Amino acid sequence: MKYRFLGQPDKRFPDLKHGKIYRLVVVTGFWSKKPQIVKPFYCPYSSWRAFYRNWEPFTIRIAKLNRLLTTKQK
Secondary structure (H helix, E strand, O other): OEEEEOOOOOOOOOOOOOOOEEEOEEEEOOOOOOEEEEEOOOEEOOOHHHHHHHEEEOOHHHHHHHHHHHHHHO
């Protein structure tokens, strides 16, 4: 699924750009419900809340809403 990066790059992942869209594979463990990005890099999160502070799901609906909001601001 595609996600927009909302966080800031850190020393582990300096190439991540704020606002850029990435195709991520996010899974949860069998015993633990904590999210983990497994592709294109590995990054575990302590909770879904922590994950969503850094990543926003990017869907067609969100893209249309963003386009609508930017055209109204002009």
